[in-house]
């Protein structure tokens with residue numbers, strides 16, 4: 001009776017952990033980007049070391065990359081000097097150490113947590129690491145995927161292994177189906193609201209139940225992506241036919257008899273019936289509403305029809321409300337907004353763009369609202385353009401950009417101005433995350449699009465229902 005975590009862990013343990021020492025864990029896939037890798041490559045250079053498994057390492061650039069076409073393809077200089085420097089350094093490091101890089105102009109480039117699945121590299125049973133906390137996204141495939149620090153990036157580059165203690169297991173059961181107008185983003189925000197931002201600390205979350213099984217792969221990635229916002233080490237969903245259908249045609253997924261062999265192996269990965277979890281919680285998926293945050297961490301969240309809590313009497317809550325400029329007890333619905341961002345590794349996939357476009361078709365965003373739509377990868381951009389989604393966004397008054405992290409983190413100059421309210425489909429609403437003084441409200445693509453049209457926080461079901 002083993003959990004999925006236990007099965008994957010045991011297959012990757014090079015040296016088991018003891019009371020005094022962590023386990024040595026083998027890494028199947030190491031994703032690298034421009035922000036957390038420079039120091040690690042410098043250490044390798046200083047020590048005269050090579051990258052142990054370049055064939056299991058893939059680099060892309062996303063955090064600092066410009067999203068303006070003229071800077072990506074038109075020869076215009078990258079506006080932020082530090083961003084340009086990081087991009088140039090990654091190119092140099094990858095060339096020197098023989099690591100494959102999807103560079104700025106590669107048609108396969110994109111946000112690191114979007115291109116792994118897109119290429120078919122994120123697979124069930126794998127251990128996946130990256131110097132970025134939202135590596136938990138890849139757990140949607142039944143992988144053990146987690147973020148690592150800069151020093152650990154160096155360890156993995158040099159040895160393809162990591163020192164790790166096995167986390168505990170936490171089953172999140174979601175019964176029934178999500179209602180119309182309620183998305184995977186609402187589901188994960190509701191889960192974080194339920195267990196809190198440190199509710200998953202020391203655990204790997206395994207999402208289970210009818211509502212989870214009914215999600216598409218893109219929706220499952222949205223859910224696993226935000227596991228880290230509940231404090232968890234990682235999030236996972238057991239692989240099934242939905243997973244295999246998504247992976248089968250991907251360019252770097254196994255082919256032919258190897259595919260058959262792997263699928264047979266992957267079918268044995270889900271947690272055994274009766275396997276014991278360290279913790280367990282159950283939510284009713286049918287009762288979840290569109291959710292939106294009102295504070296400065298993702299646990300400060302409410303159903304969109306709800307109110308900002310009346311009082312909590314704690315300093316963190318008071319400080320958050322002062323930063324956000326909200327009053328305790330007031331409704332979140334109808335709060336005026338200035339910016340809408342659709343994108344990020346949480347909600348920058350094709351289905352997210354389709355959802356937003358479904359509301360924006362034939363509509364125009366409210367006067368004074370700036371809306372930025374940033375696909376998660378160049379492949380997504382191409383597919384969206386083939387469907388005419390870019391035209392819908394542009395006709396509605398939104399800006400359509402090249403792929404990257406963009407306004408999720410604002411490292412490339414795509415910022416929200418101080419004091420402005422942004423409804424964002426990204427995953428973090430910390431103070432200053434989208435720019436100094438920016439006020440971020442996290443929500444789904446449907447809620448973001450509805451809010452852009454009305455110029456205030458809007459329940460998407462009002463528009464969906466005509």
Ligand code: SF4
Nearest residue numbers: 134344345405408409
């Ligand atoms: S989109 Fe945001 S959360 Fe995702 S990798 Fe980029 S900066 Fe990190």
